[in-house]
Every structure is written in C-alpha cells, then in structure tokens.
Amino acid sequence: MSRPETGTDDGGPSELIEQTGAALDEGQYPLAITNNRDLYELELRRVFGRAWVYLGHVSEFAEPGDYARRYIGEDPFIVTRDENGELHAFLDSCMHRGAQFCTAESGNTSHFRCPYHGWTYKNDGSLQGMPHMAEAYQDLDEEEISLEEAHLDTHQGLVFGRIADEGPSLREYLGDFAWYLDLLFGTTAEGMTVVGEPHRWESDHDWKTSADNFSGDSYHVLTTHQAGLETENLSRGPWEELDDFPGASYLACTDRHSIGYYLSEDEGTFMGYPEEIEEYLNPDLSDEQRDLFSRSVFHFGTVFPNMSIIHGIQSGGWGGPWACIRKWNPRGPGTTETTSWWLVPKELAGDESFLEDSHRGWESLSPGGAFESDDLTIWEGISDSSGAVTHELRDTRGNMQQGMGAMSDEVETMDDPIHGPAEVTSKGLYFDERNSRTILRSWYEMMREETPATDGGTAGRAAGEVDCGADCGTGGGPEGET
Ligand code: FES
Ligand SMILES: [Fe+2]
Structure with missing residues (x-):
C-alpha cells in the first residue's frame, strides 16, 4: 500500500478535517470522512500515533512471561509481563532487519528469538544476544539495542499503550x-x-x-x-x-x-x-x-x-x-x-x-x-x-x-x-x-494537529518504571502537553 507523505497539509484531507470541525458545530459532518484512503493514512498517525489505545486486560498477563499480540493502529505490538512483573508493549519488529520475532498470538516465554538470524530478546525488550556475537559483533554495545517500546499504563486493569512521547498521562486522557x-x-x-x-x-x-x-x-x-x-x-x-x-x-x-x-x-x-x-x-x-x-x-x-x-x-x-x-x-x-x-x-x-x-x-x-x-x-x-x-x-x-x-x-x-x-x-x-x-x-x-514527533526509542523505558504488578491504578504515564 502506498503511504502518502504525512504531517503536511495537502489540500483534500486537511480540508475535510477542517470541514468536519465547522460542520460539527451545526451537528453535521462530511460523509466523505468515512472509508477515505487519504484520511485513513492520517488517522494511523494522528489518532493512533497519539492516543492511548486499549491493548488488553491485566488478567490476560497474570504470570511473568505471559504475552499477546495486540495492535496500535495497524502496528503489531507484543504485550508482555517481564520476569520482574512489569508490563511492556514492544513493536514486533527485530532491531536487526525488522523481522517479526513473535509467531504466536499469545503464550508464555522468557525470551523471543527472531526467526531470521537468531537475535534474541528478553521479555523486558532488552537484547540477550545473537549467534556468533563474540566474533561478529566485537564492538557492539548491546545495551544500546532494545526493542521499540510503546508507553504503557493501566487503569482498573485496562492496559493502554501510546506511541507518541508527548501527551497527557493515561489518567488525564481518560x-x-x-x-x-x-x-x-x-x-x-x-x-x-x-x-x-x-x-x-x-x-x-x-x-x-x-x-x-x-x-x-x-x-x-x-x-x-x-x-x-x-x-x-x-x-x-x-x-x-x-x-x-x-x-x-x-x-x-x-x-x-x-x-x-x-x-x-x-x-x-x-x-x-x-x-x-x-x-x-x-x-x-x-x-x-x-x-x-x-x-x-x-x-x-x-x-x-x-x-x-x-x-x-x-x-x-x-x-x-x-x-x-x-x-x-x-x-x-x-x-x-x-x-x-x-x-x-x-x-x-x-x-x-x-x-x-x-x-x-x-x-x-x-x-x-x-x-x-x-x-x-x-x-x-x-x-x-x-x-x-x-x-x-x-x-x-x-x-x-x-x-x-x-x-x-x-x-x-x-x-x-x-x-x-x-x-x-x-x-x-x-x-x-x-x-x-x-x-x-x-x-x-486529533486529526487537526500535525502528526506527533517522537524522539525515538525511549518510550517504554520511561513507562517501564511504572510498577504494573496487579494494576497500575491511576498513576503512571509520561506527562507533557495536553
Ligand atoms: S532480522 Fe531478526 S535476527 Fe535478523
Ligand atoms: Fe447494534
């Protein structure tokens, strides 16, 4: 599927978005916003890239190692509970060549091994190692490599994830x-x-x-x-x-x-x-x-x-x-x-x-x-x-x-x-x-705002500080603009 340039106002979609705001004041909306290809691509970025998106319930991740595939927009994330009891949501994309490392919908594992070249990650997203690590990656700082992670927080057992770095906490969002x-x-x-x-x-x-x-x-x-x-x-x-x-x-x-x-x-x-x-x-x-x-x-x-x-x-x-x-x-x-x-x-x-x-x-x-x-x-x-x-x-x-x-x-x-x-x-x-x-x-x-920028690769580490033992309650997520 071709993906249009995003974050730019290119006439059609932007106009429809603005028309929606004005029409809503009259209790109306443009019917053309439904099933619209250009708007859809922007929705993935401006709505699903920005919002707290529901990922599952804590009872599905009761034990360390429990995991399930869940989506933010169309992006495949793997929600895991690590060995210390913390919840994470990792993009199912290996940091070597981007292969999907998780082949099941749900299960329990302490590690994920990428099926392409064998890079292996712990269920907290950190890199455990790879084949021939000592010979082939002598200068590699493995601490610098970890799976791409969404911000994560829970409320009343409901697990939510967010891609954007900036935004309201989950509690503020709700x-x-x-x-x-x-x-x-x-x-x-x-x-x-x-x-x-x-x-x-x-x-x-x-x-x-x-x-x-x-x-x-x-x-x-x-x-x-x-x-x-x-x-x-x-x-x-x-x-x-x-x-x-x-x-x-x-x-x-x-x-x-x-x-x-x-x-x-x-x-x-x-x-x-x-x-x-x-x-x-x-x-x-x-x-x-x-x-x-x-x-x-x-x-x-x-x-x-x-x-x-x-x-x-x-x-x-x-x-x-x-x-x-x-x-x-x-x-x-x-x-x-x-x-x-x-x-x-x-x-x-x-x-x-x-x-x-x-x-x-x-x-x-x-x-x-x-x-x-x-x-x-x-x-x-x-x-x-x-x-x-x-x-x-x-x-x-x-x-x-x-x-x-x-x-x-x-x-x-x-x-x-x-x-x-x-x-x-x-x-x-x-x-x-x-x-x-x-x-x-x-x-x-959400659609009227530019696509959110992220500083890349740091999202989950901030969220990982939240203790998600049984339920994170109302505390937690990163704070910023509202
Ligand atoms: S793409 Fe995962 S190990 Fe190469
Ligand atoms: Fe119905």
Missing part, C-alpha cells in the same frame, strides 16, 4: 470518564477478569462507525435489531421489571469519551448478577457509583479512539449478565478487525451456572449471534456508500443533530448526583446524538 471505568471494571473488590480467548473477526466497515455506534446509539436498536428483538424471548428476567423501559436512558459525555446506560427504578437490579454481587462490591465505590450500579440494566460506551464497552443485564432470552470489551482495529480504509473480550467479576469466575448464562449473553453479540450480523450489514453499507465520489464532489453532510437546540424538548440535562461527572442528558433513547458528536469531536481534535 479524564472524567475514569469515574465510569472505575464503576464498570472495579465493580467488585477483586475486579474483573477476562474469560477465555478474545474473539476476532474482520469486516468491511470503518472503525469510526462502530466506535460511534457503541458510544451511545440507542436510536438504531429498534430499527436495525427489530427482527432480533422480536425473535428473542425478552419476557423473562429483570427486563420485566422495567415498566418504562426503554425510556430510562442516559448519555454521559466527557470531553473525549461517551457512555450510555439504562437504569431501572429498582435499586436491587444489579444488572441481574447473582445476589452475592452485593457482598462482593468494591468498598472503594462511592455511594453514587454504588447506587447507579444497583439500578443498572445496560451500559455501552466508547473510550476514544477504538475501545468500546458493552455490559448487559441478565435476560431470559439472551442470557447474561455479561461484560464485553470491544476493540475496533483499523485494517485499511473501510476495513476493521474487531476483537471482543468477555469479562466477569473475579469473585464469580468459578460459578458455572452464572458463567453459562453470561457466556450466552456475550455470544448474543458476536458474529454467530442475532444482533451482530444486523449491525455489520449496515456498517459495511455505510463504508461502501461513504466512499462514494459523489459525497466528495458534492460535499454531502451526514446528520448528528438530535438533541441540539430546538430539535427536541425531551432532552433534559441531569444534575442528579447518581450520575458521574460528565454532561449527562436524559431522556428517551432517541433524542440526543451528543455521544456521536463527542466521539467525532475527539477525532477532529
């Missing part, structure tokens, strides 16, 4: 959204754990489309998923309790990220988890977080750029409750590889009956489930049509105006303390697209 992540991934005292291997599948849709959808698009549900909703048996389980469902919905948008949630009036809902969940609740949760969780039915959100969350209630037809993390890996213009992790509270990880129901819930949103194929068909169509030259030549605008100005009297700004820090609106599923505007605004803010 901002007020951390309140919601603390609730969703620090629900119980022991936290969440990933069960099994994540699922992966590829589809011909733009990563932005699914990041937008999961950020709070309830509007599509009764149209896109109408057939699925009619065939699934929703008449059992806590759904029954929701007299006004699906009316009790909220959107919480911080300056970068967005989450939607449905609440019941019943304070004992707890998403339909087994009743022991109340004993397991994390004592660090605030009263507001606890109250919100006790009434929770469904959460779905997006941490910009490409991590999404979906956490659903137990229901007769669907199974559940289930928590899922999605990652929308860009794989070319208009192409995305989705990774889907299933998580449960650690305290319930041995409860077979709960696991069976929870797994069924997770599977209901997978390529084999009724709902995923509904979405994929639509998203692929968006990618197909949005790449149309017609949109580019006619400067066609898509619409995200729900909830703006005089569009709806129904949207109400909430200051009820049960909601976290964010601009929270209610009510109704269909009257606010603030979530979409938030996510696209984040895209615009």
Whole structure:
C-alpha cells in the first residue's frame, strides 16, 4: 500500500478535517470522512500515533512471561509481563532487519528469538544476544539495542499503550470518564477478569462507525435489531421489571469519551448478577457509583479512539449478565478487525451456572449471534456508500443533530448526583446524538494537529518504571502537553 507523505497539509484531507470541525458545530459532518484512503493514512498517525489505545486486560498477563499480540493502529505490538512483573508493549519488529520475532498470538516465554538470524530478546525488550556475537559483533554495545517500546499504563486493569512521547498521562486522557471505568471494571473488590480467548473477526466497515455506534446509539436498536428483538424471548428476567423501559436512558459525555446506560427504578437490579454481587462490591465505590450500579440494566460506551464497552443485564432470552470489551482495529480504509473480550467479576469466575448464562449473553453479540450480523450489514453499507465520489464532489453532510437546540424538548440535562461527572442528558433513547458528536469531536481534535514527533526509542523505558504488578491504578504515564 502506498503511504502518502504525512504531517503536511495537502489540500483534500486537511480540508475535510477542517470541514468536519465547522460542520460539527451545526451537528453535521462530511460523509466523505468515512472509508477515505487519504484520511485513513492520517488517522494511523494522528489518532493512533497519539492516543492511548486499549491493548488488553491485566488478567490476560497474570504470570511473568505471559504475552499477546495486540495492535496500535495497524502496528503489531507484543504485550508482555517481564520476569520482574512489569508490563511492556514492544513493536514486533527485530532491531536487526525488522523481522517479526513473535509467531504466536499469545503464550508464555522468557525470551523471543527472531526467526531470521537468531537475535534474541528478553521479555523486558532488552537484547540477550545473537549467534556468533563474540566474533561478529566485537564492538557492539548491546545495551544500546532494545526493542521499540510503546508507553504503557493501566487503569482498573485496562492496559493502554501510546506511541507518541508527548501527551497527557493515561489518567488525564481518560479524564472524567475514569469515574465510569472505575464503576464498570472495579465493580467488585477483586475486579474483573477476562474469560477465555478474545474473539476476532474482520469486516468491511470503518472503525469510526462502530466506535460511534457503541458510544451511545440507542436510536438504531429498534430499527436495525427489530427482527432480533422480536425473535428473542425478552419476557423473562429483570427486563420485566422495567415498566418504562426503554425510556430510562442516559448519555454521559466527557470531553473525549461517551457512555450510555439504562437504569431501572429498582435499586436491587444489579444488572441481574447473582445476589452475592452485593457482598462482593468494591468498598472503594462511592455511594453514587454504588447506587447507579444497583439500578443498572445496560451500559455501552466508547473510550476514544477504538475501545468500546458493552455490559448487559441478565435476560431470559439472551442470557447474561455479561461484560464485553470491544476493540475496533483499523485494517485499511473501510476495513476493521474487531476483537471482543468477555469479562466477569473475579469473585464469580468459578460459578458455572452464572458463567453459562453470561457466556450466552456475550455470544448474543458476536458474529454467530442475532444482533451482530444486523449491525455489520449496515456498517459495511455505510463504508461502501461513504466512499462514494459523489459525497466528495458534492460535499454531502451526514446528520448528528438530535438533541441540539430546538430539535427536541425531551432532552433534559441531569444534575442528579447518581450520575458521574460528565454532561449527562436524559431522556428517551432517541433524542440526543451528543455521544456521536463527542466521539467525532475527539477525532477532529486529533486529526487537526500535525502528526506527533517522537524522539525515538525511549518510550517504554520511561513507562517501564511504572510498577504494573496487579494494576497500575491511576498513576503512571509520561506527562507533557495536553
Ligand atoms: S532480522 Fe531478526 S535476527 Fe535478523
Ligand atoms: Fe447494534
């Protein structure tokens, strides 16, 4: 694939970026930004080269030597836990000739040996040695050679990596959204754990489309998923309790990220988890977080750029409750590889009956489930049509105006303390697209900045100072410009 010069403003892409910023003020956006080759190349650099990108969960790297292949943009990184218990993310590219040194998706190893000429690296990224080192590399300072490493930090067990040297710390990047992540991934005292291997599948849709959808698009549900909703048996389980469902919905948008949630009036809902969940609740949760969780039915959100969350209630037809993390890996213009992790509270990880129901819930949103194929068909169509030259030549605008100005009297700004820090609106599923505007605004803010420069080769060494034993908590990452 040819890669255009980046960091320069060359007319087309730059103009589209600026048009997006201006159009968003009116609740619109150029449809041509979806599945756009030139913009895609800039996204890899300006969004994925700059943002904190989700890489996995600490429970996947429980033991020294555990590793898995994960991506920042299209770049293949290997997340490892070294022998001292620290987490790293190394680019899978040997420092000799650039060969990929890791051939498996995941596993456990203390060393990686490059298959080309045999250079060997420890799982902390340092060079261990190479064949004929004493004879052939007499003057080599092996201390100077180590794998290229991303900055890495964690929050509530969520592992994030960043390529750029400069930028906000992870905690600053998450901002007020951390309140919601603390609730969703620090629900119980022991936290969440990933069960099994994540699922992966590829589809011909733009990563932005699914990041937008999961950020709070309830509007599509009764149209896109109408057939699925009619065939699934929703008449059992806590759904029954929701007299006004699906009316009790909220959107919480911080300056970068967005989450939607449905609440019941019943304070004992707890998403339909087994009743022991109340004993397991994390004592660090605030009263507001606890109250919100006790009434929770469904959460779905997006941490910009490409991590999404979906956490659903137990229901007769669907199974559940289930928590899922999605990652929308860009794989070319208009192409995305989705990774889907299933998580449960650690305290319930041995409860077979709960696991069976929870797994069924997770599977209901997978390529084999009724709902995923509904979405994929639509998203692929968006990618197909949005790449149309017609949109580019006619400067066609898509619409995200729900909830703006005089569009709806129904949207109400909430200051009820049960909601976290964010601009929270209610009510109704269909009257606010603030979530979409938030996510696209984040895209615009990153795309309008020049491609970030790095000083090369030092990223991980700074991040490696962070102790990532079980969870780095909120501390950590490098700080700089915001
Ligand atoms: S490319 Fe890895 S040892 Fe030569
Ligand atoms: Fe959907």
